[in-house]
Amino acid sequence: MTDFSLSCPLPITRRKTIVLGHGSGGKLSAQLIREVFLPAFDNPLLNRLDDQAVLQAGTARVAFTTDSFVVTPLFFPGGDIGKLAVHGTINDLAMSGAAPLALSAAFILEEGFSMEELGRVVASMAEAARAAGVPIATGDTKVVPRGAADGMFVTTSGVGLVPEGVNISAHLARPGDKILLSGTIADHGMAVMSQREGLGFEGAIESDTAALHRLVADMIAAGEIHALRDPTRGGLGATLVEIATSAGIGVEAEAMAIPVREPVRAACELLGLDPLFVANEGKLAAFVAPASASRVLEAMRANPLGREAVMIGEAVESHPGMVLLRTEVGGTRVVDLPFGEQLPRIC
């Protein structure tokens, strides 16, 4: 029996109200951004739709990002909402190649929320920030009446400095680029799912939540990176489609090359989910100039967070905006953005 709030995988497009699918990272989210936020806020920094904006401040280029975390349950195998908030924002900065400088943390707490749990979340955030070497430099707290929030929500923002000569953005991927993936997919989504649904996979499946800025720094030192993205909501599938669309390139990938841990695959099979669209919190996909791809791959494998890095495919000139996957038995399928979400409220 599930008691999760139902997501809406059937986005009836002209909805008068917000449905959960609007937060899925799929087509409905894209539509919400396109139709509500972009026309209102319209500016070249935002219109790029990267995970972060890069601002020119004098001679420095400052990466700036923000992210809210509403995961249920707050604690799951391999992590918790606090760790997720710190890592998620560091990763959004790192995907521009930036070295993170500092984070902010804003808490929305529900009346009646356990002080003990809050303490555990905050301690976990502090530990994650210390380990990443990025201070939480400012913050805010609001308390709302019982029922107006689900325990606690966290919003983290971050700033970082983009090193000189580094230019990484989804729209810069180009035909010929090799696509590298830093490790197994779908660990985070399935860890949260199995915890929430009591599927009995606990222990076997852990969230991959991790801060990726040091891995990115190693990669930048090793070769020419064009585009980077961490496949969170919507999974690797959505990430590949977003980059293909943004850069106007085609993507061809091999299903067999994409690593998925055994228990994660088993859980996905059991629930009828496609790991390609399940969330990750400690992985990245990189579009790398072909000449330096093997050097970058080596650098990734030398870092503990990229030990299982693989090449999964390449960017091509044909079928711009379309992601083709060669299946295990030699057929092909088109990978498209999911409509809503496969899983309710992962992050």
Added chain:
Amino acid sequence: MKYVDEFRSLALANKLLAEIRRTVTRPWVIMEVCGGQTHSIVKYGLDQLLPPEIELVHGPGCPVCVTSLESIDRAHALARRPGVIFCSFGDMLRVPGSSGDLFQVKAQGGDVRVVYSPLDCLKVARENPGKQVVFFAIGFETTAPANAMSVWQARALGIGNYSILVSHVTVPPAMTCILESPGNRVQAFLGAGHVCAVMGWEEYEPLAARYRVPIVVTGFEPLDLLEGILMAARQLEDGRHEVENQYARAVVRGGNPEARRTIARVFEPCDRAWRGIGVIPASGYRLREEFAAYDAARIFEIEGIVSREPEACISGLVLQGARRPLDCPAFGTSCTPETPLGATMVSAEGACAAYYNYGRRRGADSQSAAPRLVSAPGVAETKVEASLDPAGTGACATE
């Protein structure tokens, strides 16, 4: 993964494909009955790998797709009632009724919950003694045993606030309906493996004999499907028409006796309306009289249901294998998974959704590396169109 990877091996797939190519000498039309099989075929691109002589048409075996609009509207009306906790399999929530879906019912305050098993509903019923818990019992012979068991258990445990809204369907009458249709093109069937795991295949033997049609009970992994196709093709080429079992690791001739007993104790056959097809005689289950107290249709008075299908939708013909999703003018234009006109565009097992999700778009073949369309409309098809009921009500409708 054990028992899965073995059935997705590229080397073995190539071997089977070569054997299929060696076997076929002329065109054959084979229908995979089950929506799960359709999903696998399109997901793995198996249809692109087969020789052009083999044409796969997609069958009616998507439980969500064939549940009648009237049943869905009835379910929505029940779910809207205060005091009712309405439980359903997840897939059903997205299926559009005459006005909206169960998500909208929920957004408007209905207590709608997803369950993985109907037995979970009994727990809900016990925890909510002041509420009526209703489960939407849909599906083929695969879901029937557990649904029946929930009623059996409710009676044994004395749970009085649980009932089921039954809209069960069964496979053999649907296959008969397709074979009886004047426009039928199906020459062999891949039988629905999981349905046969419950029911066995005895009941398919008279079908194979009477209509001289090969039936191969087939599984769902790529190698299962390729082997099933090979076995069907061999029968067709040899002029045989037998029931064979490809899915031997899950299916025996007598099925699962305990599951069959449970179905028979709780349900009895009845006529059933199939969405897009019409009423098929003796093609469904309803609760036996002695379980009337657990029959939501009898407990609750549900009135004023006026069901109307969108006119553009040809899902009835798609479900009978008479048309392919790409033949529909609404496919990918006014009908998408975001704005479905029919249930076949909703469920993962629906043929239209499978085509759409895995990128079978009209015109996709004009791009060099894109997968080619299943097959272009050919001569045979034009002939069929002429004999089909243009209203799309289907040849089986008895009203």
